[in-house]
Structures are given as structure tokens and as C-alpha cells.
Amino acid sequence: MSATLTPGIRVGNMLWAxxxxxxxxxxxxxxxxxxxxxxNTEKVFKAAGTTLAAAATKCTVFLTDVKDFQGMNSAYTKFFPSNPPARSTVVVAALVVPNAKVEIECQGVIP
Known part of the structure; x- marks a missing residue:
């Protein structure tokens, strides 16, 4: 069974990935x-005519292990070289795919 979702939704100049x-x-x-x-998130933003770095205003990161925070943060920082979006990081018991360590969702305002 595949997931019932859309990769991104644009309403006006708002984008939810x-x-x-x-x-x-x-x-x-x-x-x-x-x-x-x-x-993968960048592809959603590009399909809407923008980029993560230009438009992301809020991201939520779901980790399955708090010990992975530094490694996640190091990779995450490369996508937002300046003015990063607001972010929440939550540790969860599991994600929907076995062996998945991280899931990231982002919202943005398209310039």
C-alpha cells in the first residue's frame, strides 16, 4: 500500500512540503x-518555483535517536548557509519505513 499524500501543497505564496x-x-x-x-524536499520547492534556501520559513525534523542530532545538524546546515528557517527537532519512537533515521518537513513563503 502506498502513502496517500501529496509531496507539496501551494496555497497562494505559501508552500507546505x-x-x-x-x-x-x-x-x-x-x-x-x-x-x-x-x-527530496528541495525538489518539492523547485517544483513550486523556488528553493529551500530562498523560501523555507519553518522545518520540523523527526529523529529516531537523539544521539543523531549532531550528525543531522551538520548535514542540515549545508542546505541553509545563511538565515536558516525556524526549526523544531523531535525524537520519535519510529518512522514509517524500517531503518529510517530522519524525516523532515518544511513550510515556506514563495518570494
């Missing part, structure tokens, strides 16, 4: 999964 996983059969590191999660 659904949570993106970054799982890979070859890279199970938190940095790799964070990078892929944000690359």
Missing part, C-alpha cells in the same frame, strides 16, 4: 539520510 525520508540501501548514516531528505 510533506515529510521526506532519506533512506537508502547503501548509506544508512544520519548525515546521508539527512542530505537525501533535504534533497
Amino acid at each position: 510533506s515529510g521526506q525520508l532519506g533512506t537508502s540501501p547503501t548509506d544508512t548514516t544520519i548525515a546521508g539520510q539527512t542530505t537525501r531528505s533535504l534533497e
Whole structure:
């Protein structure tokens, strides 16, 4: 069964990107999964005509292990070299895909 969701919804100049996983059969590191999660989110923002760095106003990060915070943060920072969006980070018991370590959702205002 596939998920019932839309990768992103635009209403006026507001954009909500659904949570993106970054799982890979070859890279199970938190940095790799964070990078892929944000690359997937970037695709949603680009489809709406903008970028994460230009438009993201709030991101929520779901981690399955608090010990992964530093690795996630290191990869996350590369996507927002200046003026990062507001962010919440929540530790959860599990994500919907086995071996997923991180899921990231972002909202933004399209300039």
C-alpha cells in the first residue's frame, strides 16, 4: 500500500512540503539520510518555483535517536548557509519505513 499524500501543497505564496525520508540501501548514516531528505524536499520547492534556501520559513525534523542530532545538524546546515528557517527537532519512537533515521518537513513563503 502506498502513502496517500501529496509531496507539496501551494496555497497562494505559501508552500507546505510533506515529510521526506532519506533512506537508502547503501548509506544508512544520519548525515546521508539527512542530505537525501533535504534533497527530496528541495525538489518539492523547485517544483513550486523556488528553493529551500530562498523560501523555507519553518522545518520540523523527526529523529529516531537523539544521539543523531549532531550528525543531522551538520548535514542540515549545508542546505541553509545563511538565515536558516525556524526549526523544531523531535525524537520519535519510529518512522514509517524500517531503518529510517530522519524525516523532515518544511513550510515556506514563495518570494
